Amino acid sequence: MLETVTLMKNAEAREALSESARKDDAEKRGRKASKEVRQFQLIEATIDSLAKRGYAETTMADVADGAGLSRGIVNFHFESKEKLLVATLQYMYDEYSAHWRAALQKAGDDPARQLQALVWADFDRSICNKRKLAAWCAFWGEAKSRPTYQALSSSRDAYYQQVFIDLCTTLKQSGGYAYEPQVMALALSAMLEGLWLRLMMGTEDTTRETALQAANAFLAAAFPKHYG
Amino acid sequence: MLETVTLMKNAEAREALSESARKDDAEKRGRKASKEVRQFQLIEATIDSLAKRGYAETTMADVADGAGLSRGIVNFHFESKEKLLVATLQYMYDEYSAHWRAALQKAGDDPARQLQALVWADFDRSICNKRKLAAWCAFWGEAKSRPTYQALSSSRDAYYQQVFIDLCTTLKQSGGYAYEPQVMALALSAMLEGLWLRLMMGTEDTTRETALQAANAFLAAAFPKHYG
DNA sequence: CCATATTGAATGAATGTTCAACAAATGGTG
DNA sequence: CACCATTTGTTGAACATTCATTCAATATGG
Structure with a gap:
């Protein structure tokens, strides 16, 4: 699968970068870094730039400066700004x-555990932090008017949604609930995204902890037999 | 209250605009329109431009063209692009x-009815349509990196959130539920925002009808005594 | 020495803002 | 009512700035 290949590359690049950081930061200068590492770095x-300045204010110059490299470099590794942004979104996905x-x-075979694991995963520090959330938000804001972003988003989202639906269906049977699985899955995934949105906006009453509480409260209300 | 004044102006402007449209569209030309009407028009x-092109691609020229007026006019009625966008966000709020x-x-005194009315209001055609949702999304995407937008958003949101909390508290007492009102109110409002987000993105499985179904399912799950 | 990566200045396009000129409404005056 | 002066709204071209992209020159590793 294409996705897996990309993931491997990213993993390698991440490793290579931390290695080079261990050795010497001066490695970034000159031509020591591999193509993959440079792309990862950019x-x-x-x-960073998306999180700090937002989509509209993110410039090639800011990206290059942030990476500690020269202006023209981005157009060398990625052909254009457009492609850099698509690659970034792809990377985040x-x-x-x-x-x-x-x-x-890791959740094993129990569907109730699986669903809970997926919900919790959304609020893990590695995924759910100010920097990443702000970048997601920047992309979402532009997604509707950019077919490329939208295509990237919707194909993935459809898959996640199907998994949610399947889990809800199983739980409905084993718990004897009344709701439509599709409907409840939509409510659940919408709530997760909404919590992310609130975390991004920095609303006072929403922290990673309270968001997780709310998600748990939802699970308990929707599936009382499983999470009560 | 300042807000009320703004609303009055908008209402007048809207009325004046539809009146002039009734008479003759040529009215827009020349200097027939009042200050308020022009601002409303812009x-x-x-x-429109936010919905069609997104925040980053929205230009003063596009706005002026869309309104059928000349280039310099926006800087006359609003001092700058920044202020035009703030005024637009203000207007939408x-x-x-x-x-x-x-x-x-309109919901009367029953808290269960009130909560349901608020939820339904979010998915009313006049508020919840492609154009407006896209514009909201454009602003959200930039909000985190723009203190002005964030300030505008958070003060309002805090008020709505408090109303939700109060309603949840009342329902908890009358229904004998176990949850924390604050937590459930957060889950509820997050879900509403998440549904909006999905509507904006144009996700296939989410329409205004299915979104409303999901919201109702949430209410039924969280407050079974009231909505079961 | 060759292929490749990197630099930074040059270029050109896009865009927000300014402004001088023009047009329309307003209000005062005879 | 007619006339003119003043205020206010409108236009479009000019201007300055920002920014993505290009590219010739340079540096680096193999």
Whole structure:
């Protein structure tokens, strides 16, 4: 699968970067870094810029400066700003995906545990932090008017949604609930996204802890036999 | 209250605009329109542009063209692009506010009815349509990196949230539920925002009808004694 | 020495803002 | 009512700035 390949590359790049950081930061200068490491480095700088300045104010110059490299470099590794941003979004989706699947894997076979694991995974520090959330928000804001972003988003989201629906269906049977699985799955995933949105906006009453509480409260209300 | 004044102006402007439209569209030409009408006209054009092109691609020229006026006009009525966008956000909040309060008023005294009315109000056609949702999304995407937008948002949101909390507290007492009102109110409002987000993104499985179903399912799960 | 990566200045396009000129309404005056 | 002066609204071109992209020159590793 294409996605897996990308993930491997990212993993390697991440490793290589931390290695080089261990040795010497001067490695970034000159031509020591591999193509993958440079791209990773630039994508990270892009996320920084998106988080700090927002989508509209993110410039190639800011990205290059953030990575400690020269102006023209971005157009060398990525052809254009457009492609840099698509690659960044792709990277963030891959990271999210990997985290999500790992959580599902670790949860074992019990559907109730699986659903809870997926919910909790959304609020894990590695995924759910100010920097990443702000970057997500920046993309969401532009997604509706950019077919490329929208296509990237919707294909993934449809898959996650289906998993939620399947889990809700199973829980409904074993718990004897009355709701439509599709409807409840939509309510659940919408709530998770809404909590992210609130975390991004920095609303006072919403922290990672209170968000998780709310998500748990939802599970308890919707599936009392399983989470009561 | 300042907000009320703004609302009055908007209402007058809207009325005046539809009147002039009834008479003759040529009225827009020349200098027939009042200051308020012009501003309203430009704000509507801004929402159009935000919805069609997104925040980053919204230009003064596009707004002016959309309103059928000349380039320099926006800087005359609003001093700068920044102020035009703030005024637009303000306008959208005022409209939402008015709709929300009207729904609450019409619902009578029963808290269960009130809560349901507020939820339904969020998915009313006048508020919840592609154009407006896209504009909201554009602002949200930039809000975190723009203190002005954030300030505007958070003061309003805190008020709505408090109303939700109060209603949840009342329902808890009358229904003998176990949850913390604050937590459930957060879950509820997050879900509403999440549903909006999905509607904006144009996710296939989410329409205004399914969103409303999901919201109802949430109410039924969280407050079975009241909505079961 | 060759292929490749990197730099930074040059370029050109896009865009927000300014402004001088023009037009329309307003209000005062004979 | 007619006339003119003043205020106010409107236009479109000019201007300055910002920014993505290009590219010739340079540096680096193999």
